[in-house]
Amino acid sequence: MELLTICFLLFTLENFPLPFEIVVLSILGVVCFYGATASLTNCMFGKDLLVMGPPLLTDRPQEKPICIFISNLEQLRAAAPPISPLLWEFMENVYPGGIGCIIQKGEWLKKLGVGAGYSRVGTQDSIMIRVPDLTVLVHLIDMTGPLAITSANPSGEVDSTHHDMVISRLGHKLEGVLCDGESDEVVASTVVNCTKIDESGITIVREGCIPAGKVMQIFERVKNRVV
Template sequence: LILIGGFVQLLAGFLAFRKYDHLGGSAFLTFSALWSSYGATRIISAAYPSLQNGFAAGAVAFLVLNAFLSILASSFNVVLLCVTLAMELLSVCFLLFTLENLPLPLEIVTLSIFSIICFYGATASLANCMFGKDLLLMGPPLFTAWSSKKDTPDPPPCVCPKSHCTSGLRTIAELLNTGGVCGVPTDTVYALAASCKHPQAIEKVYRIKERPQEKPICIFISNLEQLRAAAPPISPLLWEFMENVYPGGIGCIIQKGEWLKKLGVGAGYSRVGTQDSIMIRVPDLTVLVHLIDMTGPLAITSANPSGEVDSTHHDMVISRLGHKLEGVLCDGESDEVVASTVVNCTKIDEGGITIVREGCIPAGKVMQIFERVKNR
């Protein structure tokens, strides 16, 4: 069990490094080494009693190293500080064990406390890393380093207006209309947006995300009436299905055609969707709908480096991609932690629909909607 605990801390350390938390990562890796060493010592010392002095020296070294980590942890968060203090107590037990003077009750209490703290810390690190936000609290730092610059924070790397301000919407709309790429909120997670009138902006989206060229980009429109005005060759069944899923977190893949140019896609026609199909979505977010009314259809993809977790707050977009963007429309925390559900409707009249990606809307609910529409 002790060795398993060492593995769990090793995992927590790697997760911390992935979030660029170098102190937390270093601490957990150090604790993994000590925890594993403690377990190995219990096994090896029984077979080789002559190694006790060497183990004692190692325990003293861990005590000194962990003391420095405890000081650093006090300026990081409460959980990490508790882990370092518990590890200090465990190091004492390690030393007493090598000197053959460890009371069993002390060992049991120490291991129990340390296990509980480490379990919570590892679980919190894993959950917060997976979902990209603080689902489990780690606590504030007890001490903060004084800085003469704390009252003058660094300016953001791009324009970051607030979504509730009309001027903010106009700023982002102007950036998009002049060929810029911006981070915007949606009714699911944050997205990168580019005007369909500017194919070079859509190309820039691919570069910013390091997105494979074979992965198509969808478009967002503000309402279904825009699509009706473009007069695409859509069957009554597909129209009715769209009326039941728009606006919302479902995107429909339909046949591509010249009608997209009537929709306002313009010069970006060849850079959205595939050669034969295009995914269209109507978001259920007022601020984004107003923005699309000001810009026309937008090419949209999630605002995260390709293969990484979605961005669920504008701060995540700014910190991860802000230096590559012209602007980010700040709207706080997103309503969802996963992207939209994508449905292939290209063969809806030949037998049904296909769930390409299950997102915030469960596949079962999508199929229920389709069956209800089909059986009317």
């Protein structure tokens, strides 16, 4: 992209030799043709038959990892992650609800059904797992299995609290919306880093609907019981 920008700038200033102009325009034409063909082909067949790079512009920044929602801890146990007794006990005490636990990522995650999306969820080393306490969502996850979840609003904007808000903001990009009335979850979830829970305890990454003090009280109670 930088090379094309420089070439177009030189072309605008009329300082671009004709042979180079032909070469650059030819390369640009090939790239555009391949991009259009790959996009159309992948869209028609529903899978990546022709390789394409990551989009230049996205609605969700890369620094905001996508998390995984499960309906209960049994779904997580079925994937057999290498989780310590302390972490299991902690999660059993904070789920379901407005707390998300960041744990170590690994090959076990593919057993949850992420497949080729493994590199697109979480970070390179970790993934946030949450068990919601919303009946309709839990029932959906029971039927579909674990789901990769993002917030239902454009990045940087306030959270959507009603399906009408989701439809008005994102309806043109969605195939369907599961309506369950107005959400009472008007504050983001509390995010807890549990990747070093056995060595140095937990850390609060983001304080949300569950106060940090309450989370730490739960952890201390669990730690004293397990240890």
